[in-house]
Amino acid sequence: MALKNVIGIDHAVIMVKDLDQAAANYKRLGFTVSPRGTHSAHMGSGNYTIMFDPDYMELLGVLTPTEHNAPARAYLDTRGEGIERVAFTAVDSAEGAEEIRARGYPPVGPTDFERPVTMPNGTISAAKFRTFEWPRAETPGGIRIFACQHKTRETVWIPELMQHANGAKRLKQVVIVSPEPAKDAAHLSKMTDRDVRNEADGAVAVPSGGDRADFVFLTRDQLGKRYPGVSLAGLPERGGAGLVIAADVAAAEKALGTTGVHSAGGIVVPPAAGNGTLLAFVKA
Known part of the structure; x- marks a missing residue:
């Protein structure tokens, strides 16, 4: 029976070596790219998002090496840039984590985090998430999977960011x-x-x-x-x-x-x- 608290793909994460250069490249490809987000000191990473409906792409880069981003750094060292992980949408991350635990997959998390967001009118808001991961050793096809509960969808799916010159x-x-x-x-x-x-x-x-x-x-x-x-x-x-x-x-x-x-x-x-x-x- 399918997981009740985990629905389809939410976003794909493209791990990049130089975050700002990658964002400039995707702009050249005709994508509208969000302002840069910076994660917590614990996470040590930053991102740009490319928003669609109902999903999106994320360009993710390491800004400061931390224990948390060690797997991402290892990925860049061994593979180079590319799709490093894929997120599902979580309806409820706490309950979703227990669902996979019951199926024999001890979850990593749930973990709450947020990042500041510059809104179209120039004000600063926050995008807030609760995520959990399947065990990091479980990598079907060499990718990690996790689930993401969006607590502030209005600061992520911003209409001005969802129109792309490349259609x-x-x-x-x-x-x-x-x-x-x-x-x-x-x-x-x-x-x-x-x-x-x-x-x-x-x-x-x-x-x-x-x-x-x-x-x-x-x-x-x-x-x-x-x-x-x-x-x-x-x-x-x-x-x-x-x-x-x-x-x-x-x-x-x-x-x-x-x-x-x-x-x-x-x-x-x-x-x-x-x-x-x-x-x-x-x-x-």
Whole structure:
């Protein structure tokens, strides 16, 4: 039975080495990027968000090394930039943590934190969250998963930040490469109580819940066949590889210019141009 307090994908976290440079890059790709957020001294990190409806992307960088961000630093050292973790939306993080505990996954948290937010009128407010993680050793396809309860949605989903020159509307898929897609998909399926779905090209999807984006596991070779003509340079053999984004494809083509590659009926940004993340813009 599916988890009651954990619904579909909330946001995908792209770990980057230079936070401000990454934000500038995503602005060049036609995204509206939030003002920079700074997390607590304990967390030692900062972020920029790229807001859609009902989900979003997060660019995350380490500002000061701390014990809390040691896994993120290790990821950057071994993998480089890319999708390091994915969040689900938590209805109630405390109850969600107990749900996964009952299924044999001792949770990390729940943890409350907040970051200051500059609102469109120039005032300073706060975005407040309560999160919990599945055990950090459980990494299906090489990604960590956690759940995020938004206590102040109005300071995160700000209408002015949800309009993008590249026509991006929402996430459709989180793409994960793996030498053993079926094995990694089954791992995630067990962790989240969601059934797998086999796709025609041998990829294996795990729906995240509701109408939210799917996780899709496939080999690098299968990914290359899905997006012919797109260089996969910089992607690992196993790990977060890309995001499929529902968008106005004509707007994406215009905004991306020569960076975008026509492939599979959409416009694709190669990983090398997306901070280690393939970005496929497809018809909304």
